[in-house]
Amino acid sequence: MGTNEGMPKAANHLTQIKKQLGALDRRLFRSVADAHFPGLDRVLPRLSRAADNSLLWAAVAGTLALSGRRQMRRAATRGLLAISLASPVVNLLGKQAFGRARPSIVDFPLARLGRIPSSHSFPSGHSASAAAFAAAVAMEVPARVGVPIAVTAGAVCFSRVYTGVHYPGDVLAGVGLGMGAALVTKRLWPGRTVIGEARVAATAPLIDLDPDGEGMVAVVNNGAGRDPGTAAAVRMEFPKAEIIETEPGDDLMKRLQEAAGRARVLAVAGGDGTMNCGAQAALEHGVPLLPIPAGTFDHFARTLGLETIDEAASAYRSGHVVAVDVGEVAGRVFLNTASLGIYPLVVDRREEWEGKIGKWSALVLAMADVLMHNRTPDELVVDGVRRRVWLLFAGNCAYESSGVAPTRRDRLEDGVLDIRLLTAASRLPRLRAMASTILGGLGVSRHYLAWRADTVRVASPSGSRGEVLLARDGETFTAQGPVVLSKRPRSLLVFRPVE
Structure with a gap:
């Protein structure tokens, strides 16, 4: 009885707090x-307008990228990634969930009144993007670069109140969400400390x-998309090497196999997907x-x-070669991770x-597509145990931190595979599953399993040889089940800088 009486009191107390905060x-x-x-x-009104649709931050990111320094390019990429995470959370979820009306502009100074958006007021999207970009950039750059960007972001946040389009609480909530998005990028993309x-x-x-x-044959994947001048830079570093450029649509694996067959050293320029093909060759x-x-x-x-072409060239000239593990799934190697689901x-x-709207926008839309459609867990037998x-996730060698990403x-x-499994012992909502994929195993301890092994076997309950969709190092392919994930310890020789 006492508990039932206490519930209305608690609700009334919460209502009072909301009124006082309002x-x-x-x-x-x-x-x-x-x-x-x-x-x-x-x-401030001009600064506020400049930040519409994150155009201000896109311009800052462009300036950082054009500096030619990898550190600045990383900062620009991380900043835009943080915005791409914060913006849909604020605009598609936050504003719709709270539905707060914009401030009254009665007696507001017309000289500085901004354009009043038709969307809801809480939280502030401009503030979320500003905080996300500034916090993400600060993870990569020295204070002399990060502080001016942070001050500009703070001015944008204040401008949203000063121009009459947001309450201070809207701005604070946006800042909190933006900083949270910046922290999430650390899960998606490791920092410089690694x-x-x-x-x-x-x-x-x-x-x-x-x-x-x-004696070197260098294969440069021009479809990797980071720097159109990569091939020229490789030629400059290695004038006697044979340089092979590949374009989107080329049979990359075939070109790599041919190159490795006549090379004393196989150099591969590209991203992780290109690198695992090179490792196989x-x-x-x-x-x-x-x-x-x-x-x-x-x-x-x-x-x-290795972060730059110069560092790769120095590692080659030092002759410092090390032996590393590779993982293998369905006959294909992986250097970082393999996964299904x-x-x-x-x-x-x-x-x-991504070819039409860019990688980060495509990533956000892809996540939304997976969440909105009627996806169901896969019925699988993992090492003899039937699970939904x-x-x-299988990592090539042990990874730090918990979670599935x-x-x-x-x-x-x-010599081990790092296995992370997110199961659905009961119906686990898709949103929670995806959040766990991005943020780690937060709040899903009953459904999250982790262990290490040198081999893992995955099959369908019926034992059929149906197709399985897999990803390895960010590239997808299909394989006939059952699927075996295994290790090839210390099998790949790679150049590394002398410590």
Whole structure:
């Protein structure tokens, strides 16, 4: 009885708190409306308009990217990724869920009144994008670059109140969501601290390597999409090497196999998908691999300590070769991860759309597509145990952190697969499953399993040989079941910078 009586009291108390916060928000808004800051009446409205549709941040990102420094390009990419995560949360979920009306503009100074959007007020989308971009950029750049961007972001946030289009509470909520989105990018894309830290198995140095690249065959994937000048830069570093350029639509694996067959050293310039094809060719022909980072993420090259073409060239000329593990699934190698379930579906959709709208926008839409359609868990038998599976993740070597989307490894030669399984013992909502994929195993401990092994066997309950959609290092393919994931310890020779 006491519990039932307490519930209305708690509800009334919560209602009172909401009313008090609303009243405080309106008073603060009125205080800003009544204030006058000389010189800001012209600056802040223009700054606010410049941030419409994140155009201001796109311009800043472009400036950072054009600086020519990899650190700045990374900052620009992380900033735009954070915006692409924050914007749909604010505009598609937040505003619709709360439906707060815009502030009253009665007696508001007309000289600085902004264009009143037709959307709801809470939370502020401009503030979310500003905070997301500034916080994400700050993860990558020194203070002399990050502080001016943060100050500009703060001015944009204040401008939304100063021009009469948002309450202060809207702005604070947007800032919180934006900073959260920036933190999520750390899950999707590891930070600079992981570069070159992974332990590897040392081997004897190669001798008689020509510093100009004689005997090297370098395959440059021009479809990797990061820098159109990659092939020219490789030619400049290795004037005696044979350079092969591939374009979208070419049979990349065939070109790599042919190159490895006549190479003393196989150099591969591209992203992680290109690199795992190069690793397969290098393994089959018994030649060392020189990874040249030229993709968006370059997880494998970065883990080795290679971020630029110059660093790859230095590693080659040092002759420092190490032995690393590779994973294998359905006869194809993977250097970072392999998976089945939700993630391959997202990758498949992203690849369909990224040529038209860009990789990050395509990623957001792909996630939404997977969530909105009637996806159901896969019925699978994993190592002899029947399970309903949302996602199976297999990492090449042990990854740090829990969850089904870890990003950092401390070793590249431990002989194990890192298995993460997100199951559906009861019906697990699709949104929760996808959130777990991005954020880790938060709140799904009953459905999250993790272990390490050198082999994992996945089959259908009926034992049929139906097709299975898989992803390896961000590329999808289909294979006939059952599927075996296994390890090839210390089998790939790669160049790495001397520590």
